[in-house]
Amino acid sequence: MLTNIKEGKLLKKNIVQIKDVVKRFGNVLALDHVSLEIPSGEFFSILGPSGCGKTTLLRLIAGFEIPDSGEIFLEDKMINSTPPYRRNVNTVFQNYALFPHMNIYDNVAFGLKLKGIGRAEIKERVMRSLDLVGLSGMGDRKPRQLSGGQQQRVALSRALVNEPPVLLLDEPLGALDLKLRRQMQVELKSLQKRLGITFIYVTHDQEEALTMSDRIAIMQTGKIEQMDIPPQIYERPRTEFVANFIGISNLFSGNLRNGNGKIYTLTTSDGFEIKATGEGIRPERNATVMVRPEKIQITPGEPKNMSHNINILQGKIEDMIYLGNVIQFIVKLKEQKLIVLEKNYDKTFEFKPDQDVFVSWDIYSTFVLSERVENERLFAQV
């Protein structure tokens, strides 16, 4: 137990540091002043839409690209121009990139042979690594004789056998079907925990990122929009982009006034007043606030037990969508539509389309979103 606590302290040390990195491809600004720090042993995910620069960031750490400016540190050493074969990281490629002319054993042994490790030890480590991913006995097969899922495991095993302190994974499960993907997610996560290796995991699947990661960086057009633990990313999206990218959000835009302390009041163009919370937000401007659909209650009459801490709006049910465990309502306010998710109680069925209803939610579930966050500030907050 004591050693665990000690290790726990060691985990705090940053193994990868990226400082103000810029990378251009011709006119495309693939990475726009990106900074981040990853503590040793963390499962760190990079999440964002296609083309936002995730792969480029990973390739910079692996050494396949060199930053135009900024610095990359691995284990406290600046590695900007260290060639990939001298970096203590390994990559699991999106298309697996298994060597088709070698069998599985030789694929996995490739890195160890180059390090000049003795044959007996290579054999032992390869066997152990294949065992780890559940592929013992497959050593003689060629990559093309394996299924996609098995190839994925070989790619993982080929990287892990080198015992790198940092493993880079570029959408490693992207090519697998849903069921296999869910299964591999669980296995990957438990493997990472067991081995204590730092994972830098690129994905465009938000559910994957939320369920697996210790921390997530959300990227958009070369910038990191937000970097946080998964609940924080979901509960407190800092920008409109993050709010929309992760889960479903109801957004209200209007003029923002400061009420008292951390409570703000937003007046929408159709005249609703919505109270929201925020911290360090500049009032007296146009702003956007957001609330998640499952935080909203829908009632036929005005909700009783009214406190000041509740936003109440009047609207009309436009549509009801049956989703099994939940019912999704589309509620039309004056101009805006609101998405509401209600648990599937029997009384939920009493609602009918075109019915006039009240929607209400806690003002502490409503947040003022920032204008686009500058990287420097974001960095300071992490």
Place this chain on the structure above:
Amino acid sequence: MKDFLLRYKSWGKEGKAGFLISPAFLWLLLFFLIPLGIIFVYSFCERGNYGGVNWNFTFENYKQVLNPVYLKTILYSFWIAILNTVICLLIGYPMAYYISTRKSTVFKNILLILVILPFWTDFLVRTYAWLVILREGGLINTILLQMGIIQEPLKLLFTDLAVIIGLVYGYLPFMILPLYASIEKLDPSLIEAAYDLGANGFNVFWKVILPLTSPGIIAGSILVFVPTLGAYITPDLLGGAKVMMIGNLIQQQFLKVKNWPFGSSLSFIVLIIVLALLIIYIKFGEPEVEK
């Protein structure tokens, strides 16, 4: 009914397919197999006095091949063919690699067109051009003399070197094109994976790039080796009387010495050797790299 279906199927298999390949087969029969048959029969006949053959069965022509004079020519031809293949590979591989790794498709295509551009002129004419370049008062000697690097003109023409230069020049495109095709197919992420696992440039080349492009190397080598073995224009024009390869020997036997049966046996032996090499390659050399 089942019987009918079976018959219908087999008709579809043999009847239809046979019909489809028949023009190709006719072509092969007419221009390859029949002449080959004639050569084969000739090689077991006695020579006629003024060309042609006397129809008496004999093994003499094959025994004659073992005569050291002819054996030397055959071995020399193999040596030249191997040398040419190796040189073409050493020059062609970097060229093919350079072309196939260019990012701009336009530039790539321009380079490829430059590689096949010589084919737009007749091979004989191009070989004559080398005559002009290499001879005593030719381009190379003139330039070297003018620059004062040499005082006397070099003897370049009618040497082994001239033959090799001509052959490399002539067959290099046959090496580059299949190499280009297989390097182009190479997945760049495999190279990155090798780097990632700790391989430096040298190891990446020997352990990943070379084995994965071996189909191109083998195809290019066959395409260069086989025609070089039978080359006769290049050694004839650039080697003068000094250099003789099997092709020249065969040509000489048919057209000058008028010993058709011996020429035939020589042709047949070359054919058998080449065929044997190809069979060995197909049987044992086929690398398992196709995905």
